[in-house]
Amino acid sequence: MVDQLLLGDNSFIGVSHLAQDKAREEAKEAGLENKISVIESAIAGGATGFTFSTYESNLALLKHLSTSREDLLKRLQYYILVPHVQSYVRKANIAGTTSLLRQELSNALPRASFLWDAVISSLRLKPENFAAALLKAELVPYLKILPKENVAGILLHEVLTELVMAFDLPDLVTCLEGSLQRSGLSLGFETRNFSHLCEYISRRELRPKYLMTPFNPLGYQMARSKEAVEKAVDSLGKNAKIIAINVLASGAIDINQAVQYIRRFKDTIYAVTSSSTKPSRIRHNFQTLRSDLVEGSYSRAE
Amino acid sequence: MPEVGDYEQYVHQDLRSAIVGFGKMGILHSGILNMLAPGLVKAAVDRSRLMKIGASRLIKGVNFYNDLDKMLRKETPDIVYVTTPVQFHKDIVDMLLKTNVKYVFLEKPPTVTHQQLVSLVEEMRTDQTVMVGLQKRYALPFRHAKMLLSDGILGEITKVSAYIRSADMQGPVSRSQTIGRGALLDLGIHLVDLLLWIFDVCAVEASICHKIYGTTDDRFEMQLRTTKNVEVTADVTWSDNEYRWPETRLEISGTRGVLRATEDYVRVELTEKHISLGNETRLALYKPHYYQGVPPVNLADPEYTLENLHLLFCIFSGTEPLTSLRNVSSTMNIIDELYAKAIQ
Numbered sequence: 001m002v003d004q005l006l007l008g009d010n011s012f013i014g015v016s017h018l019a020q021d022k023a024r025e026e027a028k029e030a031g032l033e034n035k036i037s038v039i040e041s042a043i044a045g046g047a048t049g050f051t052f053s054t055y056e057s058n059l060a061l062l063k064h065l066s067t068s069r070e071d072l073l074k075r076l077q078y079y080i081l082v083p084h085v086q087s088y089v090r091k092a093n094i095a096g097t098t099s100l101l102r103q104e105l106s107n108a109l110p111r112a113s114f115l116w117d118a119v120i121s122s123l124r125l126k127p128e129n130f131a132a133a134l135l136k137a138e139l140v141p142y143l144k145i146l147p148k149e150n151v152a153g154i155l156l157h158e159v160l161t162e163l164v165m166a167f168d169l170p171d172l173v174t175c176l177e178g179s180l181q182r183s184g185l186s187l188g189f190e191t192r193n194f195s196h197l198c199e200y201i202s203r204r205e206l207r208p209k210y211l212m213t214p215f216n217p218l219g220y221q222m223a224r225s226k227e228a229v230e231k232a233v234d235s236l237g238k239n240a241k242i243i244a245i246n247v248l249a250s251g252a253i254d255i256n257q258a259v260q261y262i263r264r265f266k267d268t269i270y271a272v273t274s275s276s277t278k279p280s281r282i283r284h285n286f287q288t289l290r291s292d293l294v295e296g297s298y299s300r301a302e
Numbered sequence: 303m304p305e306v307g308d309y310e311q312y313v314h315q316d317l318r319s320a321i322v323g324f325g326k327m328g329i330l331h332s333g334i335l336n337m338l339a340p341g342l343v344k345a346a347v348d349r350s351r352l353m354k355i356g357a358s359r360l361i362k363g364v365n366f367y368n369d370l371d372k373m374l375r376k377e378t379p380d381i382v383y384v385t386t387p388v389q390f391h392k393d394i395v396d397m398l399l400k401t402n403v404k405y406v407f408l409e410k411p412p413t414v415t416h417q418q419l420v421s422l423v424e425e426m427r428t429d430q431t432v433m434v435g436l437q438k439r440y441a442l443p444f445r446h447a448k449m450l451l452s453d454g455i456l457g458e459i460t461k462v463s464a465y466i467r468s469a470d471m472q473g474p475v476s477r478s479q480t481i482g483r484g485a486l487l488d489l490g491i492h493l494v495d496l497l498l499w500i501f502d503v504c505a506v507e508a509s510i511c512h513k514i515y516g517t518t519d520d521r522f523e524m525q526l527r528t529t530k531n532v533e534v535t536a537d538v539t540w541s542d543n544e545y546r547w548p549e550t551r552l553e554i555s556g557t558r559g560v561l562r563a564t565e566d567y568v569r570v571e572l573t574e575k576h577i578s579l580g581n582e583t584r585l586a587l588y589k590p591h592y593y594q595g596v597p598p599v600n601l602a603d604p605e606y607t608l609e610n611l612h613l614l615f616c617i618f619s620g621t622e623p624l625t626s627l628r629n630v631s632s633t634m635n636i637i638d639e640l641y642a643k644a645i646q
Contacts, residue, residue, distance in 0.1 A: 168362070196337060
């Protein structure tokens, strides 16, 4: 049985993998009050967690919850995606990648915790330590707000995960993992290349706790192919907690088609996400997912 | 999609590739290449010492250099990807062609001016290939739109309106100040290239350049004409806050209906049924319909992998890339003309 149902943040931050005009419409709808209504409806429908990127509007939402709706904040488990790649891409577009690197280092240096890491990194000439320190610095404002026991996992954004595979960077993974573990956090990977990741994890004998990947009957964002990803899910689901995202293929299919597809894998998939700016739709989505995929585990929990 | 069928054959051709300019685009292309065939990227050159030291400490499987000449002598690559800022393209490609590099991938825009591009084309030997990274031509919705229009689904085309918009720049851009060209060359080249490829644009009727943050164009409006005498209006901006990611959009009106296409979709509304729409009057296909289990590597947008596969396919089959330097020459010619005719 699926254990967790997670609210995703795509609709909150203007991301749609269907069409950008849809994302722009949703971004206009997604004001603070609307987001809170969506969270309430998601919980009412059966959502148990929230997965989000370190995007400034998410920070504003969580700050608001911590001051005004602590009841909601405490009811969810959190899965945080880092780093916020789009902001880095935009900065690189303006000034170039080397300038971005210099800028990030000089921004982070004045922070005391980072300074210590920077000194150590310089002495050892280990850029992995810089990366870990930057990642941690990005997480700090969120970790200050969220109840510690509710932060379930930190997931490496797909762009970094794919580069870890492409350039074979196991030392970077070890370093990030160690850095998070020292703060009592677990590292996972988000990827759109799940079958490649399955091979990489096995070759490098990595043991990530969480793996997040698109999973839908169309095979959208499932590389190297739908069949290869299904096989990898069957294989990795025994050792890691797999979080299925984009289960509606960005809205190209409905929730019933998604459920029908995931049902075959419900014993290997740990969590399923859904996202919307419409409270009624998110409640319906989670109710459908809950009744078909989670009921067994709910009975156990209750 | 010839690039995807049997791709295993041509991604494993025992090629040695190198990257010149290990910034955002260099990392992206080398990431895709190495995921397609582990170890395909052997070397990288970046003039920044910080980048070279950092990257070489982190990435053990790639040899890093500060000096292009040294890299070429030591590594003798078959393919070189040039992903530096555009002002360096001409000299770098010039050097690569002279040192007999056989295959070059040149990130867009290929050169600062059309004249620079022409001089590179003249210098190329017949067995050398330079492909330009104009990846929108490899996006499946645009390829499908071109196919539908070739089938004549709209009847006679009467009007085309188009844009490419992003929110990338919210202040002066130093590299644009250096070369004196901004949004049109950097971003608008995708749109101009699509308009030439799909509609055979041949003339610039009018253009207006808007400077918002600095001394170069942040926004550009244009009026073009095709060989079939159809009017095309288009605008380019990299400073529109509504566009979180760049979006390219074409709207084509014809005597039998309208077709709208972006990187994300193709939507068609016709007045009568057409066999190319399965004997329907309407069609709406989105990215999830186009990219089902393809491409085999998904890093950034799928069209990046498709363009890399296209180059490897062309090397394997000995064919000229769709976006070869020669094939995009007229695109750069129109860009030059737009700048020359622009009212400030």
